[in-house]
Every structure is written in C-alpha cells, then in structure tokens.
Amino acid sequence: MVDHTVTTRVADGLEPVSPERAAAEIPDDATLVLSGFGRAGYPKAVPLALAESGRDLSLTVISGGSVGDEVDTALVEADAVARRFPFQATAAARSAINEGRVAFHDRHISRLGDEVAFGHYGTPDVALVEAVAVGDDWLVPTTSIGHTPTYVASAERLVVEVNHAQPLSLQHLHDVYDRGMPPTRPPIPLSNPGERIGSPHIAFDPDKLLAVVETDRPDAPYSFREPTAVDRRIADNLVSFLARELEESPTFEEALNLQFGVGSLGNALMGAFADADFGDRVVSYYGEVIQDGLLDMLDAGRLENASAASLALSAEGQRRLFADLEGYAERVVVRNADVSNNPTLIDRFGVVGVNSALEVDLYGHVNSTHLGGTHVVNGIGGSGDFTRTSTLSVIALGSTAKNGTIPRIVPMVPHVDHTEHDVNVVVTEQGVADLRGCSPRERAARLVDHCAHPDYRADLNAYLDRAAEGSGNVPHDLDTAFDWQRG
Amino acid sequence: MVDHTVTTRVADGLEPVSPERAAAEIPDDATLVLSGFGRAGYPKAVPLALAESGRDLSLTVISGGSVGDEVDTALVEADAVARRFPFQATAAARSAINEGRVAFHDRHISRLGDEVAFGHYGTPDVALVEAVAVGDDWLVPTTSIGHTPTYVASAERLVVEVNHAQPLSLQHLHDVYDRGMPPTRPPIPLSNPGERIGSPHIAFDPDKLLAVVETDRPDAPYSFREPTAVDRRIADNLVSFLARELEESPTFEEALNLQFGVGSLGNALMGAFADADFGDRVVSYYGEVIQDGLLDMLDAGRLENASAASLALSAEGQRRLFADLEGYAERVVVRNADVSNNPTLIDRFGVVGVNSALEVDLYGHVNSTHLGGTHVVNGIGGSGDFTRTSTLSVIALGSTAKNGTIPRIVPMVPHVDHTEHDVNVVVTEQGVADLRGCSPRERAARLVDHCAHPDYRADLNAYLDRAAEGSGNVPHDLDTAFDWQRG
Numbered sequence: 001m002v003d004h005t006v007t008t009r010v011a012d013g014l015e016p017v018s019p020e021r022a023a024a025e026i027p028d029d030a031t032l033v034l035s036g037f038g039r040a041g042y043p044k045a046v047p048l049a050l051a052e053s054g055r056d057l058s059l060t061v062i063s064g065g066s067v068g069d070e071v072d073t074a075l076v077e078a079d080a081v082a083r084r085f086p087f088q089a090t091a092a093a094r095s096a097i098n099e100g101r102v103a104f105h106d107r108h109i110s111r112l113g114d115e116v117a118f119g120h121y122g123t124p125d126v127a128l129v130e131a132v133a134v135g136d137d138w139l140v141p142t143t144s145i146g147h148t149p150t151y152v153a154s155a156e157r158l159v160v161e162v163n164h165a166q167p168l169s170l171q172h173l174h175d176v177y178d179r180g181m182p183p184t185r186p187p188i189p190l191s192n193p194g195e196r197i198g199s200p201h202i203a204f205d206p207d208k209l210l211a212v213v214e215t216d217r218p219d220a221p222y223s224f225r226e227p228t229a230v231d232r233r234i235a236d237n238l239v240s241f242l243a244r245e246l247e248e249s250p251t252f253e254e255a256l257n258l259q260f261g262v263g264s265l266g267n268a269l270m271g272a273f274a275d276a277d278f279g280d281r282v283v284s285y286y287g288e289v290i291q292d293g294l295l296d297m298l299d300a301g302r303l304e305n306a307s308a309a310s311l312a313l314s315a316e317g318q319r320r321l322f323a324d325l326e327g328y329a330e331r332v333v334v335r336n337a338d339v340s341n342n343p344t345l346i347d348r349f350g351v352v353g354v355n356s357a358l359e360v361d362l363y364g365h366v367n368s369t370h371l372g373g374t375h376v377v378n379g380i381g382g383s384g385d386f387t388r389t390s391t392l393s394v395i396a397l398g399s400t401a402k403n404g405t406i407p408r409i410v411p412m413v414p415h416v417d418h419t420e421h422d423v424n425v426v427v428t429e430q431g432v433a434d435l436r437g438c439s440p441r442e443r444a445a446r447l448v449d450h451c452a453h454p455d456y457r458a459d460l461n462a463y464l465d466r467a468a469e470g471s472g473n474v475p476h477d478l479d480t481a482f483d484w485q486r487g
Numbered sequence: 488m489v490d491h492t493v494t495t496r497v498a499d500g501l502e503p504v505s506p507e508r509a510a511a512e513i514p515d516d517a518t519l520v521l522s523g524f525g526r527a528g529y530p531k532a533v534p535l536a537l538a539e540s541g542r543d544l545s546l547t548v549i550s551g552g553s554v555g556d557e558v559d560t561a562l563v564e565a566d567a568v569a570r571r572f573p574f575q576a577t578a579a580a581r582s583a584i585n586e587g588r589v590a591f592h593d594r595h596i597s598r599l600g601d602e603v604a605f606g607h608y609g610t611p612d613v614a615l616v617e618a619v620a621v622g623d624d625w626l627v628p629t630t631s632i633g634h635t636p637t638y639v640a641s642a643e644r645l646v647v648e649v650n651h652a653q654p655l656s657l658q659h660l661h662d663v664y665d666r667g668m669p670p671t672r673p674p675i676p677l678s679n680p681g682e683r684i685g686s687p688h689i690a691f692d693p694d695k696l697l698a699v700v701e702t703d704r705p706d707a708p709y710s711f712r713e714p715t716a717v718d719r720r721i722a723d724n725l726v727s728f729l730a731r732e733l734e735e736s737p738t739f740e741e742a743l744n745l746q747f748g749v750g751s752l753g754n755a756l757m758g759a760f761a762d763a764d765f766g767d768r769v770v771s772y773y774g775e776v777i778q779d780g781l782l783d784m785l786d787a788g789r790l791e792n793a794s795a796a797s798l799a800l801s802a803e804g805q806r807r808l809f810a811d812l813e814g815y816a817e818r819v820v821v822r823n824a825d826v827s828n829n830p831t832l833i834d835r836f837g838v839v840g841v842n843s844a845l846e847v848d849l850y851g852h853v854n855s856t857h858l859g860g861t862h863v864v865n866g867i868g869g870s871g872d873f874t875r876t877s878t879l880s881v882i883a884l885g886s887t888a889k890n891g892t893i894p895r896i897v898p899m900v901p902h903v904d905h906t907e908h909d910v911n912v913v914v915t916e917q918g919v920a921d922l923r924g925c926s927p928r929e930r931a932a933r934l935v936d937h938c939a940h941p942d943y944r945a946d947l948n949a950y951l952d953r954a955a956e957g958s959g960n961v962p963h964d965l966d967t968a969f970d971w972q973r974g
Contacts, residue, residue, distance in 0.1 A: 083926070097960050103926035104960055108908050118738055118878065120923040182837025182878055183742040187674030251605055255670040343876065344831030347601075350669025365903065374959025380908055388875065389830065391605065391669055414965060416852065416903035421595050421867055436607040439570070439590035472861025473584050473591055478901060478969040486965050 037146030038312030042067035064146025106379030127155035144310035172329035194305030233429035235272030353390030373414025524633030525799030529554035551633025593866030614642035631797035659816035681792030722759030746774035840877030860901025
C-alpha cells in the first residue's frame with residue numbers, strides 16, 4: 001500500500017496484457033463483480049472483449065450501480081448475461097430483463113456491498129475494476145468508488161483495467177473507507193459531508209491479480225435533457241417549500257445537507273438550487289452521485305462540500321471537473337457507496353432527500369421502478385436509502401406523463417418501492433403536499449388538492465368516494481384501484 | 488440530576504395531586520405525548536381521569552408504542568381522542584380508526600422520536616409519563632423507555648405518574664441515552680447489545696413540571712396464546728434454516744444477535760429457541776420488546792444479553808422478572824426506542840430479524856398492517872426498522888388464516904409495508920423460501936413451492952401463468968391480482 005500521491009499508471013513489474021487475453025481467463029459461467037456507479041468508472045475493454053469473443057457465455061454481472069453500453073448493451077446483445085444485479089440503464093438490458101431473458105433484481109445500494117460480501121450471490125469469481133493506477137497490492141479507482149472495495153475483497157481473482165483517459169488526479173477526490181464487519185462493525189467516524197476518513201487506494205491480496213489491461217476509452221458521458229417548463233415549476237415549488245421549512249425548523253438552522261436523485265429532473269433541481277438563497281447556513285450535498293447541476297452549485301459558491309459515490313457528468317461536466325481536479329478536491333469527496341448512502345449518516349447529517357418516481361398513490365406509496373407494476377425501468381438505486389432515512393424525504397415528479405395523457409398521482413400504485421411510512425412530502429408542478437402528521441384520508445386530500453393535475457382531480461375524488469363506502473384506515477376500492485393502469 | 492440509586496419515590500418538596508386535579512390542567516384539544524411501549528410503562532391514572540371527566544375532549548395522543556386500555560379503550564370510548572399515533576392494539580381504537588372517527592397513521596418506531604422532536608405533530612402540550620420515582624429535575628421510567636426521553640424534552644409541560652406497583656429496582660435495567668440532534672448527531676458508541684452508555688434517569692426542566700400523581704395500578708399483563716401446532720412447525724423450520732445458515736456464514740461465526748417481533752408467534756419462536764443449540768457462539772437479543780420467551784432463553788442459559796425498549800410480559804413473566812430484577816439487570820438492558828431500533832446498530836450488530844406479517848405476495852412484498860389493504864390491525868411498529876436493515880431479515884407466518892380458509896401467500900398484497908428489496912427469507916409451517924440473490928420469477932417459484940399451503944399452489948401457479956402472458960420483470964395480471972381479497 002502506498003501512502004503518497006501516485007504518479008505511475010502501472011507499477012514496475014506488472015505486465016499488462018490485451019483485453020482479449022484477460023477475457024480468456026474468465027470462465028464461461030463466471031460471476032463478475034464490476035466497478036462502476038452512475039455510469040462512471042466501469043470496466044470497458046474486457047467486457048467488450050468478452051462480448052466479441054464468440055464464446056457461449058452465461059455470466060452473472062453485478063455492478064455497483066449503472067454502467068455503460070460496453071456492459072449493458074454489448075454483453076447483453078451478445079447473449080452473454082444470464083443474471084444481472086442491482087441496476088441497469090440501457091434499452092438492451094431493460095428489454096432482456098422484461099422479456100425474462102436475463103434474471104434481475106434491483107437492490108438497495110446501501111445494502112448491496114454486504115449482500116455480496118455475505119454470499120447472497122455466491123462467491124464472485126472475478127472482480128473487473130477500472131483504475132487510474134495499479135501497484136502490486138493496491139489500485140486507485142477512477143470516476144466512481146461505488147462498491148469496488150467490497151467487490152475486490154470478495155472476489156477470488158482481480159482484473160484491473162488501467163484507463164489512460166481518466167486523469168491520475170482523480171485520486172485526490174477519493175476516500176476509501178473500510179466499514180469492518182458485523183457483529184463488531186464500528187461506528188463510522190464521519191462528522192460532516194466534506195471530511196475524509198480513509199485512503200485514495202483500494203488494497204488487495206497480490207495473489208488475486210489475474211491480469212492488468214490498459215485502455216483509453218472514456219466514460220460514456222451522461223446526457224441530461226434541458227430542463228422543461230414542468231421541471232422548472234417543480235423546482236420553484238420545492239425551493240419555496242424548503243425556504244419556509246428552513247425558516248420554521250431549528251433542525252436546519254446551521255446547516256442544510258441535500259441529496260438529489262440521479263437523472264434529468266434531479267439534475268434540473270440542482271441547477272435551480274444554484275440560484276436559491278439559503279441565508280448564512282452551510283449548504284452541503286450528501287448524496288450518491290455528483291451531477292452537472294452540483295458543479296453549478298459549487299461554482300456559484302452555494303455549496304460548501306459535495307459527497308457521493310460517483311461522478312455522473314455530461315461531457316461538458318467532465319471537462320469542467322477534469323480541468324481543475326485538485327481545486328474541486330478541496331470540496332468534492334468520492335466515497336464507497338455503503339458510506340455515501342449509509343442510513344446512519346443520512347440520519348446524523350439530517351439530510352433533505354429529494355428523489356423522483358414514476359407514480360405516487362393517494363396515500364403516499366411510491367412506485368419508482370416498475371411501469372404498470374411489471375416492467376422495470378432502471379432500478380431502485382439509492383432512492384430507498386435516502387427516502388427511508390432522510391430527516392425530510394421529498395418525492396418530486398410531474399403530475400402527468402406523456403403530454404398529460406397519463407396521470408402520475410394514482411389511486412393505488414401497482415408496485416411499491418417506498419411506503420407511506422417513509423414519504424414526508426410530495427412535490428409536483430401543481431404544488432406541494434406536506435404529508436407529515438397526517439392520517440391516510442388527510443394525505444389523500446392533500447395529494448389530490450395540491451399535487452394531482454386538475455384534469456384528474458374529479459376522477460381521484462370519485463375513487464375516494466367509492467373507497468369510503470368500504471371504510472378502513474386506508475380506504476380503497478380494490479375493484480377499480482388499478483383501472484388507470486389496466487387502461 | 489442524581490447519579491446514584493434512587494430510594495425515594497417522590498422527592499421532598501414535590502406535592503402529589505389527585506389524577507383529577509392533574510387532568511383538569513390539560514387543555515381540551517391538547518396534544519399529549521405518552522410514555523409506554525409494548526403495553527408497558529404507560530400512564531394510567533390521568534388518562535382514566537380524563538376519560539371520566541365528562542369534558543368534551545379532542546385530544547391528539549402520541550405514545551411510544553402500544554399502551555393499555557386506560558388510554559386506547561377508556562379514552563377512545565369517551566370519544567376524547569381525535570388523533571392517534573403511531574400504534575394501537577385495542578378493539579376500541581381499531582374500530583374508531585377504521586371507521587374514520589380517529590385520525591391515525593402508523594409510523595416507524597425508530598423515526599418517531601425525531602418526528603415529534605422535529606414538530607411533525609406540532610409542539611406537544613403535555614408529556615404524561617409513568618415513573619418509579621421523580622425528583623425536581625429527573626424521573627426514572629418504569630417498564631419501558633420507548634420515546635419518553637424525547638417526549639419529555641419536546642413537550643411544554645410534564646405530568647408524572649409515580650406508580651407504586653412498579654418496583655423501584657426497575658431503575659437497574661435502564662439505559663437512557665441522548666442521541667443529540669442533526670446535523671451534528673454523533674455516532675452511537677454502543678459496541679454490543681449488553682452494554683450501557685447512558686443513565687437510568689430522564690432529566691427535565693423543572694419549570695415544565697405541571698403535576699405529580701401517585702397510583703398503584705399495574706401494567707395490564709400481556710396475554711400470549713399457547714403455541715399452536717402451526718407455530719411449532721414454523722419454529723422448527725426457522726431453527727433448522729438458521730442452523731444451516733450459521734454453519735455456512737462466517738458473519739455469525741462468533742456471535743448471533745437475534746430480534747423477534749412482538750406477539751404470540753414471536754413469543755412462541757423465542758420459546759422454541761430456548762431449546763435450540765447454537766454451539767459456542769455468543770447469542771444475544773437486540774430487539775424492541777422483552778417477552779416471556781426471552782426470559783425462558785435467559786433462564787436456560789441460551790442468551791448472553793437482551794436489549795429492548797420495553798418489558799412486554801405476561802403476569803407470570805412480570806412475577807419472574809420482578810422477583811430478581813437486580814439479577815436480570817446484569818443481562819437485560821431497557822433502552823430508548825431510537826437506540827433499540829436504530830438502523831445503524833441493527834446493521835453493525837448483524838441482527839437476524841424475525842417478524843410476522845398478515846400476508847406475503849409472490850415477489851416478497853409484505854403486508855403487516857392492513858387487512859384487505861384497508862383495515863388497520865395494529866401498526867407497523869418496529870417491523871420496518873428490523874426488516875429493512877437486518878443482516879438476515881426473515882418474515883414468519885402461517886401459510887393460511889382462519890382454519891385454512893384464507894391463504895396468506897397471495898398474488899399481490901393490497902398494502903405494502905416491507906418491499907421486495909427488504910425481505911430475505913420467508914418461513915411458514917410448510918417450509919422456507921430463501922429469496923436472496925433471486926430474480927422476481929425465482930422468488931415466486933420458491934414462495935409457491937416452499938411456503939404456500941398445498942391447497943392454494945395450483946391457483947398461485949395459474950396466476951403466474953396468466954401474469955407471464957404480459958411479460959415484465961415482475962409479472963402480474965392486474966385484472967385478477969386482488970381476486971382473493973375481493974372475495
């Protein structure tokens with residue numbers, strides 16, 4: 001293990017091989033654990049070599065979070081993936097999963113490292129990890145840390161892809177921390193989002209090292225859509241609500257620790273927050289990915305620190321960050337996902353968590369993952385980690401989809417990712433429903449009046465009338481609860 | 488604040504008043520925060536005086552967990568309760584809530600203290616707290632701690648009921664710990680379930696003290712039904728599964744920290760564990776209530792320590808415990824509920840959490856609270872705290888209810904308290920479905936084959952066939968998903 005700045009990509013004595021040669025060492029039915037999170041820092045050359053090998057592969061592929069097309073398009077289209085966990089974000093993977101060709105389950109990010117370490121997916125055969133540099137018994141990750149430390153420790157063998165397109169200076173952002181294991185796992189000694197408590201390196205047993213590969217293929221950049229009028233109205237409603245909350249709640253008097261979910265809406269909300277005025281309090285980000293909108297907040301001086309497991313940036317965002325990595329490193333920390341998303345830290349820092357969803361029902365149950373209750377879009381990711389434990393948990397979404405033809409405040413969601421017990425506040429472009437301290441009937445009234453699109457309010461109230469005939473704490477009419485989803 | 492053993496019930500200078508006189512000080516529309524958890528340690532005399540006052544009351548009543556008939560029958564039947572959080576367990580309260588006469592929402596126990604402290608229910612007017620002893624600025628709780636420390640700190644005024652029927656020696660069990668507040672809440676420095684890190688006393692601002700009342704009315708004892716044949720088969724299946732797990736998993740090599748849900752099944756499982764052999768490892772309990780079955784395990788030498796927020800015992804269990812309180816205090820710790828149920832401690836101790844449910848669906852979503860999706864039974868309590876964060880989270884239930892006429896493994900649950908992302912293992916009297924590392928389709932197959940009652944397997948498979956026509960990662964047929972619940 002080195003304890004100083006790394007200046008050499010591949011340490012003396014290590015002999016890189018071709019991606020094809022490394023791929024040839026991987027068994028046909030291997031369980032692979034991959035670096036990569038928020039479509040950043042994932043291995044590229046060896047997955048492509050596997051996809052192009054012509055072999056009859058039946059791989060289990062476990063990444064930290066989402067990864068790029070080299071894995072979730074090329075490998076899937078080569079029919080090489082039998083099982084996939086815990087998240088994906090490509091059309092090819094989505095189709096294969098929804099058609100039942102790939103076995104998939106989406107898992108809470110904060111728990112996933114433990115699940116792999118505890119053997120829920122068997123013993124991983126090979127960890128495939130992208131690095132900016134590698135030595136005999138250490139590597140430095142690239143644009144994400146995700147679950148890589150746990151994966152490297154859990155797998156039998158290790159293949160390292162040293163990526164020359166990723167700046168060596170990324171090491172200044174990293175904070176790799178070992179949480180230890182139950183039943184003697186110690187408390188995490190992190191006292192604020194900007195602190196570092198670990199190392200820039202991931203240590204490994206040198207006997208595990210199967211191959212080192214070199215590449216210069218950059219992360220596929222994130223593409224965020226331009227904020228829509230609806231996005232902007234959601235952001236306005238959220239900022240106004242939060243301003244009132246900050247005025248009233250002593251919890252946020254000195255510091256405000258924010259989290260925004262991954263994606264275009266989250267990114268748009270971050271961008272809007274760059275113009276918001278939160279007074280003298282220290283504002284930090286404690287979330288799972290750094291997106292472009294956060295760079296805006298950092299550059300605007302609105303953000304003291306930002307902590308996440310990954311740098312999920314657009315091409316322009318990458319250029320901005322890479323141009324001044326050492327400068328950003330004073331305020332940006334990249335961590336393991338089991339620290340970035342850790343419930344105890346979300347609780348201790350009093351995080352305001354803002355996550356998006358597909359649809360919300362009249363009582364505040366949230367579907368984040370499965371369209372129509374059946375077809376997975378991406379996966380739950382960290383939305384459960386933050387929604388469940390945040391001091392203030394907010395769900396933000398448009399009140400309709402597809403040009404107003406599909407309502408997103410519905411009688412009952414056909415898939416529940418976050419329950420009524422977890423969700424405090426719902427924000428749409430129509431307004432804000434503050435559900436705290438409310439009974440189910442009161443929650444329904446607020447969601448209809450403040451969040452639902454006016455075109456659908458009469459139908460929602462008619463549903464509530466039918467439901468009320470059967471009484472109950474959570475009135476429902478099971479005969480018609482799914483009428484909208486059933487079309 | 489005293490720092491030694493308390494020997495006097497009511498400190499010199501405090502003048503107890505009658506319950507009626509104390510009750511008269513409480514406003515008609517007060518928000519009351521009550522001690523009490525697991526039907527133990529709740530105030531009795533003042534609620535009864537309020538119920539019998541003949542006043543037109545419209546109270547908000549927030550307890551730590553369940554409380555007895557003095558609150559949830561007498562006050563409810565006097566039509567004095569307008570709002571009730573976060574749990575109840577009486578027929579009177581259940582009816583009033585399900586008929587919409589009392590506004591109710593069930594909340595996660597681990598989060599509830601913060602919700603009250605952060606003002607989700609407004610500022611509480613009066614904390615009504617049962618104590619074994621009281622001084623100018625301190626009190627010692629009785630058979631539960633629950634959220635009492637937070638409630639005392641949050642309320643404007645304080646009424647203390649000193650209960651002479653509760654032994655003074657209960658103080659030796661207590662560990663009152665102040666978690667502090669976000670954003671600078673420190674880590675909880677608890678390194679094992681048996682450790683004490685706080686004090687036996689709850690401190691308060693003497694200006695808050697509105698009245699001291701004396702009573703000698705014991706806690707209503709818990710009544711557990713005798714274990715049924717089904718309970719015993721569930722226990723056998725769970726013990727066999729766990730024995731295999733302990734053999735295979737290094738996580739549990741040195742210590743096993745167990746939690747069982749509250750109720751007759753949980754109590755029966757604990758009793759069965761008194762006869763189980765877990766080898767040389769240290770076995771402790773880290774849960775939310777101490778029930779009779781745990782005393783059996785302690786007395787049988789099967790349990791090193793037991794940690795909980797409450798002593799939910801039968802009359803016989805109370806006699807056993809009270810007969811040797813100082814002896815039990817060496818191994819039994821009663822804590823605040825935000826420590827007993829804290830996600831970070833459940834995670835750090837690697838808890839095996841076993842909780843019951845009303846029904847489980849084919850993909851592992853769990854309904855713990857609302858019959859038919861509409862009518863609340865008790866509330867979520869701590870089942871979400873433990874199911875979500877346990878290293879191994881188990882749901883245990885009979886495969887049918889009402890003499891086999893109602894299946895409890897169903898196509899889709901009409902109310903979700905715990906999602907597919909949280910549940911690892913389901914146990915019924917039929918067998919064990921280990922869902923770890925499985926896709927939704929695989930989960931369904933295991934639940935049908937190993938957990939469903941044989942009488943319902945053909946119908947469940949027919950449902951899966953219909954669902955498969957529509958494809959998707961989580962196949963469903965929304966037209967018939969609720970056919971069983973719609974009856």
